[in-house]
Amino acid sequence: MNMITAIIKPFQLEHVRETLTGVGVEGLTVSDVKGYGRQKGHTEIYRGAEYVINFLPKVKIEVAVDDALTDKAVDAIVAAAQTGQIGDGKIFVTELKNAVRIRTKETGKDAL
Amino acid sequence: MNMITAIIKPFQLEHVRETLTGVGVEGLTVSDVKGYGRQKGHTEIYRGAEYVINFLPKVKIEVAVDDALTDKAVDAIVAAAQTGQIGDGKIFVTELKNAVRIRTKETGKDAL
Amino acid sequence: MNMITAIIKPFQLEHVRETLTGVGVEGLTVSDVKGYGRQKGHTEIYRGAEYVINFLPKVKIEVAVDDALTDKAVDAIVAAAQTGQIGDGKIFVTELKNAVRIRTKETGKDAL
Amino acid sequence: MSNRLLLSAGLASGAVLAMALPAHAQEVTAESVKTEAAFVFNTLLFLMGGFLVMFMAAGFAMLEAGLVRSKNVSMQCLKNIGLYSIAGIMYWVLGYSLMYSGVDGGFIGSFAAYSWPAAGSANEGSYSVGSDWFFQMVFCATTASIVSGTVAERIKLWPFLIFVAVLTGLIYPIAGSWKWGAGWLDGMGFLDFAGSTLVHSVGGWAALTGAIILGARKGKYGADGKMTPLPGSSIPLATLGTFILWLGWFGFNGGSQLAFGDNINASDVSRIFINTNLAACGGVIVSMLLMQAIYKKVDVTMALNGALAGLVSITAEPLTPDPLMAILIGSVGGVIVVFVVPLLDKLKIDDVVGAIPVHLMAGIWGTLAVPLTNSDGSFLTQIIGVTAYAAFTIVASAIVWFVLKATMGIRASEDVEALGLDKVEVGVEAYPEFA
Amino acid sequence: MSNRLLLSAGLASGAVLAMALPAHAQEVTAESVKTEAAFVFNTLLFLMGGFLVMFMAAGFAMLEAGLVRSKNVSMQCLKNIGLYSIAGIMYWVLGYSLMYSGVDGGFIGSFAAYSWPAAGSANEGSYSVGSDWFFQMVFCATTASIVSGTVAERIKLWPFLIFVAVLTGLIYPIAGSWKWGAGWLDGMGFLDFAGSTLVHSVGGWAALTGAIILGARKGKYGADGKMTPLPGSSIPLATLGTFILWLGWFGFNGGSQLAFGDNINASDVSRIFINTNLAACGGVIVSMLLMQAIYKKVDVTMALNGALAGLVSITAEPLTPDPLMAILIGSVGGVIVVFVVPLLDKLKIDDVVGAIPVHLMAGIWGTLAVPLTNSDGSFLTQIIGVTAYAAFTIVASAIVWFVLKATMGIRASEDVEALGLDKVEVGVEAYPEFA
Amino acid sequence: MSNRLLLSAGLASGAVLAMALPAHAQEVTAESVKTEAAFVFNTLLFLMGGFLVMFMAAGFAMLEAGLVRSKNVSMQCLKNIGLYSIAGIMYWVLGYSLMYSGVDGGFIGSFAAYSWPAAGSANEGSYSVGSDWFFQMVFCATTASIVSGTVAERIKLWPFLIFVAVLTGLIYPIAGSWKWGAGWLDGMGFLDFAGSTLVHSVGGWAALTGAIILGARKGKYGADGKMTPLPGSSIPLATLGTFILWLGWFGFNGGSQLAFGDNINASDVSRIFINTNLAACGGVIVSMLLMQAIYKKVDVTMALNGALAGLVSITAEPLTPDPLMAILIGSVGGVIVVFVVPLLDKLKIDDVVGAIPVHLMAGIWGTLAVPLTNSDGSFLTQIIGVTAYAAFTIVASAIVWFVLKATMGIRASEDVEALGLDKVEVGVEAYPEFA
Numbered sequence A, B, C: 001m002n003m004i005t006a007i008i009k010p011f012q013l014e015h016v017r018e019t020l021t022g023v024g025v026e027g028l029t030v031s032d033v034k035g036y037g038r039q040k041g042h043t044e045i046y047r048g049a050e051y052v053i054n055f056l057p058k059v060k061i062e063v064a065v066d067d068a069l070t071d072k073a074v075d076a077i078v079a080a081a082q083t084g085q086i087g088d089g090k091i092f093v094t095e096l097k098n099a100v101r102i103r104t105k106e107t108g109k110d111a112l
Numbered sequence D, E, F: 001m002s003n004r005l006l007l008s009a010g011l012a013s014g015a016v017l018a019m020a021l022p023a024h025a026q027e028v029t030a031e032s033v034k035t036e037a038a039f040v041f042n043t044l045l046f047l048m049g050g051f052l053v054m055f056m057a058a059g060f061a062m063l064e065a066g067l068v069r070s071k072n073v074s075m076q077c078l079k080n081i082g083l084y085s086i087a088g089i090m091y092w093v094l095g096y097s098l099m100y101s102g103v104d105g106g107f108i109g110s111f112a113a114y115s116w117p118a119a120g121s122a123n124e125g126s127y128s129v130g131s132d133w134f135f136q137m138v139f140c141a142t143t144a145s146i147v148s149g150t151v152a153e154r155i156k157l158w159p160f161l162i163f164v165a166v167l168t169g170l171i172y173p174i175a176g177s178w179k180w181g182a183g184w185l186d187g188m189g190f191l192d193f194a195g196s197t198l199v200h201s202v203g204g205w206a207a208l209t210g211a212i213i214l215g216a217r218k219g220k221y222g223a224d225g226k227m228t229p230l231p232g233s234s235i236p237l238a239t240l241g242t243f244i245l246w247l248g249w250f251g252f253n254g255g256s257q258l259a260f261g262d263n264i265n266a267s268d269v270s271r272i273f274i275n276t277n278l279a280a281c282g283g284v285i286v287s288m289l290l291m292q293a294i295y296k297k298v299d300v301t302m303a304l305n306g307a308l309a310g311l312v313s314i315t316a317e318p319l320t321p322d323p324l325m326a327i328l329i330g331s332v333g334g335v336i337v338v339f340v341v342p343l344l345d346k347l348k349i350d351d352v353v354g355a356i357p358v359h360l361m362a363g364i365w366g367t368l369a370v371p372l373t374n375s376d377g378s379f380l381t382q383i384i385g386v387t388a389y390a391a392f393t394i395v396a397s398a399i400v401w402f403v404l405k406a407t408m409g410i411r412a413s414e415d416v417e418a419l420g421l422d423k424v425e426v427g428v429e430a431y432p433e434f435a
């Protein structure tokens, strides 16, 4: 099992969620984050003074998937989140030692 | 060492924290997340128009624990967070290569 | 590749970001979290009633780095975030199986 | 008006018409001019006082929206606009006649919807009948506003609104008739200039009764006696609400002079403005100093409550005190707030916004303090009045609350309370993007 | 004033001066006193009504700030303070003369900046000329406020403000001249006491035309007919806005009596206050009951819209209805809101704050209802008036919108809309710490 | 009042009583009616103007709550309600007598708590003494409000409030006595109708002195000359505050006519309303256009400041300008804001809400501009006045600030500043659920 963590542009969330559901993902967890990367922040003006906003709003998606589904899920995220513009985001994959469904105490694949 | 990541219902947070403290966990980190899963979102009505809320508010708990404590901690979370209703959440366990306490530069188990 | 997750005090964020950039980190992701640990929460008074705030505001930084950069990055975070007072936070390192840059589909080191 | 232009030619003003058409008018004499000017001034006092007090509905809404948790803010807004609307109609359907028609030293007026002189007709008396109704109506609505804050975050929408209908259509008007309707307490010489007791304590008793019957919010009082504060979601909205209420109070107390048509009345209204303001200032400063002294932190919600307690305290007699007395009377309000808020928590009475110390306790204090500055007052009579209002309002409210509880239930289910009333009963979150 | 002290010695008041210096004054008679007092009372009505209506600008700003998403809140605030400022100047540059000078039963007044009597001079007529201008100006600004809510979250700043300049300098004044300027519709006997049609429907038609030409916000209506609500960012601000508007409406309708100088007018203004309030109460309660019956949840934004629809409904005739009729007229406003809001969504007309049901539809209803209580009214004439205003405003607005669209473009780019107007056009986020 | 019912039988109004009881009254003549009506009108102007200006306290509170960061919002609310309360008491204890009693062309009045005629007694002069006190008191409070915005987010609570006590009890009244108390500057012919200098510049100088002595907020000005804006937490609250201030300004300037009892005064008050509004409109539009031209983004906080700068600019002379001049005078206020805000940052003077450009700079401009429209004014005298007020207020404020700094310290510790004053000094977070 793997945990896929994707940092994407906020407006792609709904599309990514739909695409993931399409390939068989049944659950995911989302949080609001701020990203710093090649896509530099922008210069803002507040009351006549310029300043740089380093962090841009991003959304983080965490999806625990079975090994078999991992590549499909990664591809699905890439397909749905890609705009081709800088700042589209990253996907990180880490190994999952275990998963538990709290309600039923199922573990492993069955818990996803 | 392992990192336990639990997605639970917001109202269980305090109870889970207490239970974890009970089994010897000395620190944890919490964030607000939104979850999508079997527990489908609900239909809302805004100004006479129906719409579906896909994401439900959840809380994510991250606890870094020693190997020896891992199972106890997972069980404690299950025990405290379970209501038996759909949407109770998941627990994910990943391997931790290292941990550092910033204040003292201690590493490994001592850092937790 | 590794994922470095650091929990730090909110006011250290800008300093940590600069220091990380200094050692060659090109991107990172930040989120607001609440921490529970040795640094006990404080007692507040609301309308004459005392209560304990268990959770303190912290910032979580996630940085995916190449193996070669890992130690340098960890050291940089420690250097920048340390105040020497309780509650300075933790750094956790996990192994990263893969990374993908959504925009270009590059994977591995190139994606960071 | 036919159009807005003709008037500038001077033809549409009744005053001018009266001159042009002597036939339909009495002769214009200095006396008639004086009387008519006084009529307009008095009417103006009611209308201006009335719109200021009407705006207090917004003040209560903001104060309460700021002091409940964000998951119940939409509901609190809904309850406030709903209660004002119900009060506005019930006081026409029943309230005004019950309060003012044919009380004659007794305990209740008559049952009838009120009616006004026709459009375009001259009114008898020294002010327009409708302006008086409007002014009294907004007082009635204020009474209901007081209740909504105390029982917030757990009471269901419709039972609350039904309670409001009974409160504004029956309980408040009957209570009001005893004094302002020239009922038995007025006959005894009970004094309450602008309603420390008639409005604020009556609202406060109804709120207290409701809070006890309803029980505390889940999670506030632990089994072990530990209490968990549930801090309000927006201090600036609570502050805004307080300032709006303070503003409205000039209408509340100033308008209660009931006359503005001559030097003496205009000067008295000015005194009332000053005393009202000084009392509020005293309430704020004393509650701030006490908070600093006792807790080492100056809780802003206590300063806000202190302002309101000062205002309620002076409301029973805003005319006779000299400045120092006005400050002192208001300051005691500030003291009350600082001590009664934690006391209620000890008694596990959950008053979300502090309406009980502010409106009930300071209202009692203000009423009892009247004889300190007004020689027409008697402590004994004041105590009798306070007691009578307590007894009547507690019993009447309790009956209504219990009937509602037995029939439709008054309290939201545990799940709904946990989730927040906004999601379940209103369907609209107050801050959907920040939750 | 030279200083503030001398006055207390009684020398600076014109009234007193007149006594001290009989040479420059006409003889003081009961008639002259009556006339001058009426002059001051009428002027006071305009100034007081005027500042109440001015404050409605804040009401609209808060209502709209609360009902747009947080990424467009700064822009909405900016548009509101901008539009009020533009209206305030355009109504001087062009508006007032176009509306009130030399209409003479026709379709338009004259082109001229308005001017007032010099400082320190006595004014002819039965009220101060300037007070009337001030009162009419804030009505003009209200018309513009209506538009801003409907077209929110996607229109660019400057084209919107240019539209406002044309609306307040030309379209509204010309439309207004037909009735209030004693133009052709006034001659026909069309009735609109305080502007259900002249202000609210005119604003509503301009808004509707804009909404159609502009198109819906991205993401609101899916290709598949599915619609996605975009909930407002702050219910308490929307509630506050509604209460402020309600307060302002006493000035709006009460001031439209245009006279306050005697018993009859003062009594009529009182009736107007009451009817205005009762209609709003009816609108709230009926929309709440309908929401409960149909949707099982009481959407607070519909209750707020219900209040405003009740107010708009009574605005065409707030004087003649008796209480029950006032409640009924307002209640129909509440019904309109509950059914027209979803209807517009079915037609894919995106009205962010509900201005079209509230101001346009309830405005039409209120205008058509005038003959129900005012025997001077004729249904036919009312229909002619409503139709004429519809035709003129739609055509005039459409021309302006299309010219703006063709020249500078009216709609923010997709990217800007997605990011929010605040970041791109204003440069300042409304809630920078909570996003 | 004994009860509210008897009055409707016409017995309680003094006017009517006077008729019924000729013994205690002078004969009713046209003159006596005129005088008494003027008395009531003048009193009304003070009371109405007074409550409008009182509400400006809410405006400042909201403006400042919106422009500070969320961690200091509760504190800002607390300071605002605290300062208004202190001003309200200090102006009674010391202020009014210092400002208005026995100045006689000199530099200071007398030390005494003020007292009013007894309840129920007729007042000498052309208005109620108390109404005048109330009106002057709210001006005094405004002066203090100006300071609180500039020094926000870093000054400790109690030293700030002590400064306010000295400012409102001593500094402002002494300064005020020079002109409005008929002191030396009044004798020279210095003109300041409603307080561009007396209120706004005095407040502004006190604020500037405080800002310099206190130093900038940590993190605002980097060592390298880089400056980091610290954006305000809520633009809609700042907008609301601005609209409330705008509303209050009709009372501020209109009430400063000090008389409303006849055609001329009522017409002049109307002119003042218009000019006040036009100046604010000019300030908004010009600041928006300049922002667009210079920065390509229209910062809403600059438009809000522009409105206020327009209002401050016209305050020294809101009566004599014709409309075009009123717009121009206000527009210069808008220009000042756009250029002075960044200039202060260059000087590393940290003015959190822009009070220095708005109140101080525009106040100076407005004062110097008086002779442009008022032929009684002299540029030289205006300059002397402005300079005298600058010198006195800077020196007096600096002394108080330094004494406070030396004794109790004025600045919150670095830790407290970093954490926010709300958590440490108030103990209550403004938005506990969103942090």
Ligand SMILES: Nc1ncnc2c1ncn2[C@@H]1O[C@H](COP(=O)(O)OP(=O)(O)O)[C@@H](O)[C@H]1O
Pocket: A007, A034, A035, A036, A037, A038, A039, A040, A056, A058, A085, A086, A087, A088, A089, A090, C026, C027, C028, C029, C030, C062, C063, C064, C065, C101, C102, C103, C112
């Ligand atoms: N090394 C990294 N570790 C963690 N998050 C990263 C890293 N690099 C980038 N990110 C996240 O991915 C987002 C997009 O990265 P960026 O470099 O701006 O564009 P791109 O992905 O197109 O190269 C960043 O805003 C940040 O949230």
Ligand SMILES: Nc1ncnc2c1ncn2[C@@H]1O[C@H](COP(=O)(O)OP(=O)(O)O)[C@@H](O)[C@H]1O
Pocket: A026, A027, A028, A029, A030, A062, A063, A064, A065, A101, A102, A103, A112, B007, B034, B035, B036, B037, B038, B039, B040, B056, B058, B085, B086, B087, B088, B089, B090
């Ligand atoms: N595969 C997954 N990866 C990440 N998070 C998940 C996954 N499946 C579920 N979750 C999280 O767990 C929550 C509960 O899951 P859900 O399927 O609704 O109920 P249950 O856990 O009772 O089966 C979800 O709201 C989501 O936050």
Ligand SMILES: Nc1ncnc2c1ncn2[C@@H]1O[C@H](COP(=O)(O)OP(=O)(O)O)[C@@H](O)[C@H]1O
Pocket: B026, B027, B028, B029, B030, B062, B063, B064, B065, B101, B102, B103, B112, C007, C034, C035, C036, C037, C038, C039, C040, C056, C058, C085, C086, C087, C088, C089, C090
């Ligand atoms: N075992 C843990 N797992 C996850 N997060 C932890 C753990 N222990 C501490 N933390 C996080 O680190 C923060 C600081 O820890 P704390 O024990 O207070 O101080 P210190 O790091 O100085 O020992 C906590 O607030 C919490 O967010």
